[in-house]
Amino acid sequence: MSVLLIAEHNNKELKPFTLNASTAASQIDTDVHAVIIGHNCDEAAKALSELPLIKKVIQVEAAHYENFVAENFAPVIVKLAENYSHIISSANTFGKNLMPRIAAALDTSQISDIIKVIAPDTFLRPIYAGNAFATVKSKDAKKCVTIRPTSFDPCESSGGSAPIEKADPGEEFAKTKFIKREEVKSDRPELGTARVVVSGGRGMQSGDNFKLITSLADKLNAAIGASRAAVDAGYISNDHQVGQTGKVVVPDLYIAVGISGAIQHLAGMKESKVIVAINKDGEAPIFSVADYGLEADLFEAVPQFLEELNKLNTIQK
Amino acid sequence: MKILVAVKRVIDYNVQIRVKEDNTGVVTDNVKMSTNPPDDNAIEEAVKIKEAGKATEVVAVSIGEEKAQETVRKALAVGADRGILVKTEGIIEPLAVSKLLQKIVEKEKPDLVFMGKQAIDDDCNQTGQMLSALLNWPQATFASKIEIKDGKLEVTREIDEGLETIEINVPAIVTCDLRLNEPRYASLPNIMKAKKKPIEQLNASDLGVDITPRIEQVKVEEPPKRKAGIKVSSVAELVQKLKNEAKVI
Numbered sequence: 001m002s003v004l005l006i007a008e009h010n011n012k013e014l015k016p017f018t019l020n021a022s023t024a025a026s027q028i029d030t031d032v033h034a035v036i037i038g039h040n041c042d043e044a045a046k047a048l049s050e051l052p053l054i055k056k057v058i059q060v061e062a063a064h065y066e067n068f069v070a071e072n073f074a075p076v077i078v079k080l081a082e083n084y085s086h087i088i089s090s091a092n093t094f095g096k097n098l099m100p101r102i103a104a105a106l107d108t109s110q111i112s113d114i115i116k117v118i119a120p121d122t123f124l125r126p127i128y129a130g131n132a133f134a135t136v137k138s139k140d141a142k143k144c145v146t147i148r149p150t151s152f153d154p155c156e157s158s159g160g161s162a163p164i165e166k167a168d169p170g171e172e173f174a175k176t177k178f179i180k181r182e183e184v185k186s187d188r189p190e191l192g193t194a195r196v197v198v199s200g201g202r203g204m205q206s207g208d209n210f211k212l213i214t215s216l217a218d219k220l221n222a223a224i225g226a227s228r229a230a231v232d233a234g235y236i237s238n239d240h241q242v243g244q245t246g247k248v249v250v251p252d253l254y255i256a257v258g259i260s261g262a263i264q265h266l267a268g269m270k271e272s273k274v275i276v277a278i279n280k281d282g283e284a285p286i287f288s289v290a291d292y293g294l295e296a297d298l299f300e301a302v303p304q305f306l307e308e309l310n311k312l313n314t315i316q317k
Numbered sequence: 318m319k320i321l322v323a324v325k326r327v328i329d330y331n332v333q334i335r336v337k338e339d340n341t342g343v344v345t346d347n348v349k350m351s352t353n354p355p356d357d358n359a360i361e362e363a364v365k366i367k368e369a370g371k372a373t374e375v376v377a378v379s380i381g382e383e384k385a386q387e388t389v390r391k392a393l394a395v396g397a398d399r400g401i402l403v404k405t406e407g408i409i410e411p412l413a414v415s416k417l418l419q420k421i422v423e424k425e426k427p428d429l430v431f432m433g434k435q436a437i438d439d440d441c442n443q444t445g446q447m448l449s450a451l452l453n454w455p456q457a458t459f460a461s462k463i464e465i466k467d468g469k470l471e472v473t474r475e476i477d478e479g480l481e482t483i484e485i486n487v488p489a490i491v492t493c494d495l496r497l498n499e500p501r502y503a504s505l506p507n508i509m510k511a512k513k514k515p516i517e518q519l520n521a522s523d524l525g526v527d528i529t530p531r532i533e534q535v536k537v538e539e540p541p542k543r544k545a546g547i548k549v550s551s552v553a554e555l556v557q558k559l560k561n562e563a564k565v566i
Binding site: 103274296 | 328330333334336343355410411412413415434435437438439440441442443444445446447448449450451454455456458459461471475476477478479480481482483484485486489494495496530531532533534535536537538539540543546547548549551552553555556558559560563565566
């Protein structure tokens with residue numbers, strides 16, 4: 001049977017991780033259908049139909065789908081599920097919030113946050129903040145799976161022309177009301193998909209000092225990350241948190257500044273291709289995963305770093 | 318208003334995890350166990366609501382082996398009024414936990430159910446959402462702020478894009494983020510007092526729920542190790558290495 005992918009979007013555009021989730025879905029079965037639920041989301045539905053991996057798009061529209069409330073979304077997918085062997089979404093806050101509601105309604109034991117498809121019923125997933133990898137095999141007839149987006153490459157975004165079918169909306173779940181969303185707008189690359197990430201930790205000592213991180217990120221066209229300690233201390237907003245309970249990032253270059261490297265932080269960045277650590281404590285655990293460690297006072301090292309970068313003729317973008 | 322808080326006993330967050338040699342799981346013998354960290358935030362929030370006069374009773378429930386009683390006892394020591402332990406053995410999946418919690422909810426009739434947003438052992442992030450689906454209640458996941466307003470809750474949720482605010486009718490499920498509050502430590506007198514608070518013990522089979530695992534854990538392995546890196550002696554050397562050796566800038 002076919003695989004049903006739940007598209008993530010903002011009613012205008014697809015969210016980038018939908019492309020990674022499509023790749024994962026196609027590794028389970030090549031007959032991938034995608035459902036898009038939203039309000040005035042024709043543009044996003046069209047973009048979805050252009051992904052070459054998608055064989056059919058199902059579009060479900062109603063005003064109460066505008067803000068992606070899981071209580072409204074779940075019944076739509078549960079109704080569609082009878083035609084599918086697998087339901088797939090990203091293991092980001094969208095999918096984490098939604099998928100278990102679907103799985104419970106289908107009486108399926110969900111498999112969260114897979115990093116590899118071994119067989120259509122067997123998957124690899126990290127447990128204990130990535131300190132162990134479990135191979136798990138689902139015995140349920142229908143499988144609900146969330147995928148770790150950074151573990152799958154994004155698929156091609158153009159060239160396809162899947163048919164778009166409309167399906168009837170469900171009723172509104174009146175006991176949950178969306179009030180507002182405060183998105184932090186930025187011209188920087190997105191943390192989840194950036195080629196370079198510069199992160200600051202408790203060692204930054206204040207929100208003001210995060211300017212150093214910002215300057216370095218500007219220079220390298222990088223996204224800005226942070227440890228939980230830095231977010232808890234109010235140096236920077238929660239959407240920057242990297243780690244077990246924040247975001248998982250796999251950039252080509254991850255620069256950890258003033259981050260000691262608790263296992264919960266390492267869980268979110270240790271798959272990065274190249275890791276740089278700048279910390280004045282030579283014993284800090286971050287050095288155990290760093291390809292290049294610099295034992296130095298960050299308040300001296302970061303300005304020097306900027307100076308050295310200024311001397312280079314070119315910097316990769 | 319009555320608040321039920323679900324707490325899970327897990328390997329302490331500071332423990333370095335070791336995989337068993339036969340690849341059947343991770344080593345738990347002689348390993349420090351604690352309450353799942355965001356579950357501490359869930360208890361703290363419930364107790365704070367009670368202290369503010371907006372709740373009348375806080376009941377802590379844990380599902381797990383006999384020793385999970387310690388986790389319930391800790392919740393009692395920081396302010397829960399009484400406890401429930403549903404005894405199970407072996408791996409118990411979030412779907413089964415949510416079905417057991419559904420039975421407890423039907424019996425206890427709480428207005429709110431709080432728990433951590435994720436357990437730090439299996440990292441599933443499912444139970445709260447599954448329970449709210451089974452009960453057909455509203456869910457507020459990843460909560461970093463809760464305001465009680467006249468039969469409703471206004472909850473601020475931490476999402477990838479920033480923050481989202483929703484309003485949900487009671488009864489409801491809330492899963493708590495670590496930033497929701499600062500959990501208190503149990504004082505010695507309160508630890509002593511908690512020993513006298515009642516804990517009702519049940520067996521999973523008493524609740525008539527099939528908790529047979531649906532997922533076979535084929536094997537558990539060590540993740541691939543990163544190869545050792547080097548220490549550089551200066552910023553100039555670092556930049557030179559990044560440019561010419563790693564070729565990433």
